[in-house]
Amino acid sequence: MLLAHDEPLRIGPTGLPLLTPADIAFGYPIESRGWRTLTARTPAANPFRALRAALRRALRRHPCVIAFSGGRDSSLLLAVAADLAAREGHAPPVALTLRYADDPQADESAWQEAVVAHLRGRGVRFEWERRQITAELDLIGPVMAPVLRAHGGPVYPAALANTVVLADYAAGGSLVTGNGGDEILGNHRAAVLRAVLRRRGRGLSRSDWIVVGASAAPSPLRYLIARYKVTDPCWLRPAYRRAASRVVARNAARQPLRWDRSVLSARTSRAVTIGERTRGVVARGKDCALVEPLADDRFIAAYAAFGGHWDGLTRIAATRLLADGLLPDAVLRRTDKASFNASRFGSHSRAFASTWDGAGCDAELIDPDALRAAWLSDHPPAGTALLLQQAWLATAVTS
CATH class of the missing domain: 3.40.50 (Rossmann fold)
Structure with missing residues (x-):
């Protein structure tokens, strides 16, 4: 495969x-x-x-x-x-x-x-x-x-x-x-959410709130968000293009919420x-x-x-x-x-x-x-x- x-x-x-x-x-x-x-x-x-x-x-x-x-x-x-x-x-x-x-x-x-x-x-x-x-x-x-x-x-x-x-x-x-x-x-989810809590949401732009939402979302929703954001590898044939996009989105959805786990896993690929x-x-x-x-x-x-x-x-x-x-x-x-x-x-x-x-x-x-x-x-x-x-x-x- x-x-x-x-x-x-x-x-x-x-x-x-x-x-x-x-x-x-x-x-x-x-x-x-x-x-x-x-x-x-x-x-x-x-x-x-x-x-x-x-x-x-x-x-x-x-x-x-x-x-x-x-x-x-x-x-x-x-x-x-x-x-x-x-x-x-x-x-x-x-x-x-x-x-x-x-x-x-x-x-x-x-x-x-x-x-x-x-x-x-x-x-x-x-x-x-x-x-x-x-x-x-x-x-x-x-x-x-x-x-x-x-x-x-x-x-x-x-x-x-x-x-x-x-x-x-x-x-x-x-x-x-x-x-x-x-x-x-x-790029650690917990750090984003903690920063928003400290500021009580003040001064955040629409794009900031999108990042916050993606950070707080459960894994299935983050998978869908990642699928939407993945750059289309237009040089691949359609079947392989879809398969590659699914893998990239799945990896993004697996990022841990806990800060220490996110840091420790960031360079383990x-x-x-x-x-x-x-x-x-x-x-x-x-x-x-x-x-x-x-x-x-x-x-x-x-x-x-x-x-x-x-x-x-x-x-x-x-x-x-x-x-x-x-x-x-x-x-x-x-x-x-x-x-x-x-x-x-x-x-x-x-x-x-x-x-x-x-x-x-x-x-x-x-x-x-x-x-x-x-x-x-x-x-x-x-x-x-x-x-x-x-x-x-x-x-x-x-x-």
């Missing part, structure tokens, strides 16, 4: 995980939470200390490179790492920023400058390196092509070129990324395991230690214990607690995110898609015309990235 995922994780010849046909067709492993359990348990409900302990391990390997986009998570990690380095006598970290001159949707330069100015105004020391990106991060571009050829198949995450470029800078040291921040620090393994293999290949503090099992366990059953934090409150006054309030309250779609589906991808003849994809599963149209659209769906790599490999092998 296409959507069965009971088999153990399989590893390819390069050490990267192998993907199933379902993973590739839908764009990521879509099975339910609970595929793995956390390896750390701690009675200490102190996420503040746990975050700094994870960053301390990174600072002990120089250079300690922080992937700094200007978003909330990367700004938090840069601020805490630089402050910790000064307090404990470590070498200052290096903030590495990738900039996309030809992609306005990926432009976060104003946020980056604001964070840097604020930290330096407080006397916090760090180096700041900026690199202009053109076609390097294309899904089948010059960075990814040798990785895909060596592995013999698509890789998850498909946008792995970003990790390759960052790890090159961190060779011999450590690379710190904000992976895990969205799942761990936000097969998709997370594959992504962590893939990035780790790339980093080790560059003699680089990959450190993802917000996805660290010890941090997650401490964060879950801190909020207990029902006293969890909202995203803003959590970032404020962990930053300990190091970041400006505007950054803490930021809700928008940049989009990096154009750099991933770049010139190499579009040139390939324009001449693609359907090779490399199962026509019983995939509609080739719909898939090609998706690749050539103004905003190619992220879910088609693995199929792009699979199709390109099929053509590259036979050409």
